[in-house]
Amino acid sequence: MHQMGNSVLIFDEVQTLPIKCVHLFNNAINFLVEQCNSTVVLCTATQPLLHDVSAKNGAIRLAPQNEIVRDVRQLFADLKRVEICDRRKPGGWAYAEIAQLALDELDRAGSCLVIVNTKDAARQVFEGCTARSGSDSVFHLSTDMCAAHRKQELKKIRDRLDAALATLCVSTQLIEAGVDVDFGAVIRSMAGLDSIAQAAGRCNRNGRPEPGIVHLVNPADERLEKLPDIRIGREHALRVLDDFGENPDRYLGNLLGPEALKDYYRYYFFNRQSDMIYPVSANQLGHDDDLLNLLSGNRTAREECQRKTGKVAERLLNQSFMAAAKVFKAIDAPTQGVIVPYGEKGSDLVARLHAAYDLTLEYDLLRTAQQYTVNVFPYVLEKLKQMEAVREVNEGMRVFSLDSRYYSKEFGLAAEPVSLMETLNV
Known part of the structure; x- marks a missing residue:
């Protein structure tokens, strides 16, 4: 940590911070700012409310004038380049219907990006599009493709977009952050409001006079049982969509504005408070615990020591650093x-x-x-x-x-x- 002292640290796309790392991250940032004289900048179009989580477990202590932009609400209004079209329907959309909508938008807007939540959904929509229109203008992106393959496909896509050629791309959410592309229309499978906002950032990115259209659809057969972050985010985005439908003035008529995003994160974070301490199971550690405890007071180990010795251990550091290191995963996927x-x-x-x-x-x-x-x-x-x-x-x-x-x-x-x-x- 000391190597990041006296520095300016910029965290781009901070909304992608894993939910279980929230309190570990917050405590680390507070330490770097308050003890190590560092300046931390959190960058994203969808700022998570890291200062509104449990202060006891560790909430980021923002500076009094923490927003670099003076009037955030006005900034969102000035940069509004898309209209959100809620196309959800009872029973959901078949993949063939999504493919047809994509082709219709390709004809209307000249280019269209479809973002879905699973690789299977991306494949089926892509196949539906190519079956109807041929493959010259239709592209597919997913993490089943190696990075070199994805880069080559993205170059083809950018070249066609720059030349104003008809371009349709079907992708998983990998295209939502850090990819500079500009489509005339976007179709997004229902997901968290942060993901929807990121998807909207690929539509009319260069600010054409006419607004881009972002269609929200609810696929009938998309299975999210193994993707809890997306599934839970989707549930709370649906709540905001329903609130917006009943009272759009509450959000100043902007579904992707700061008011809507704040409500979304409040719903989302409140529902997942117990996940933010990085819980670990007995299968991983031998007993149920969490990394926040292992790296702070280490209550469980101290109580076990007292049970065995009859007294509380008198030492300066009680953390279980080795145990915490063993169970921590920067990318939590057993791949x-x-x-x-x-x-x-x-x-x-x-x-x-x-x-x-x-x-x-x-x-x-x-x-x-x-x-x-x-x-x-x-x-x-x-x-x-x-x-x-x-x-x-x-x-x-x-x-x-x-x-x-x-x-x-x-x-x-x-x-x-x-x-x-x-x-x-x-």
Whole structure:
């Protein structure tokens, strides 16, 4: 922490902070500002209310004049470039209907971006669009594609948008933050209001005179059981949408304005207070606890020590640093990276990795491999192993490469063959 002292620290897209890290983050920021003489800037169009959470567990202590922009409400009004169209309907939208809406908007606005919550939904909408219009102007993005693949597709998309050519992109939420694209219309599957606002930021981004249209749809078959953050965010966004429908003046007629976002975060944070302390289960630690406790008073360990010794331990530091480090995950997803043979460079990379005598010495190869890696969940990796679709690059290192038949130029990695085996000339 001391290495970040006497610094200006800028946290961009701070709304993506995992909910369970809220109090750990807040306490760290307070320490850096108050004890380490640092200045912290939190950047986002959808500022989470990190100062309104439990002060006992750690809320950010904002400076008296904390807004860099003097009149935030006026800024939102001045930068309003889209209109939100609530298209929810009873029973929800079929994927084929969403595809047709996207094609209609492509004809009307010249370009359209569809953002859905799952890779399966993205694939089905994409296939529905290409079945009706061909594939020259339709693009697909998801995390089943390696970074090099996504970058190439994004370049094609940007080039077409810059040339004012008809462009339709179907993507998961990966396109919502940090991607500079400007579409004439956006269709967004229902999600948290912060995600909806980020999606709206890809519509009429360059400020054309006529406002862009952001359509909100509720897919009938989108399954979010394994995506609790999206599911819970969606529930509270629906509440704000209903409030807005009954009394738009409460939000000054702006569904993405500061008043609406404040209500959304109040609903969302209130519902998830118990998640903000980074809870850990007995399966992970041997007993139920949380990282906020492990790294502060460590009440459970002190009580156990007293039970065993009959007295309270007199020491300056009671934290369980090793236990906390063991259970903390910066990215909480039990995934395994698989290197994919995307394009000539990807295929050459895989060949060179397999030919390497000692992979631990191949720093440049491993660095390049990050651009050609797709992270998969354990059940997907196991299925790929059973089908002999992956091979370990070096025995015992758990670095895997993918058979080229299991990588699609449209969708990326697949758990079943999607292309014929390449002919090898020896």
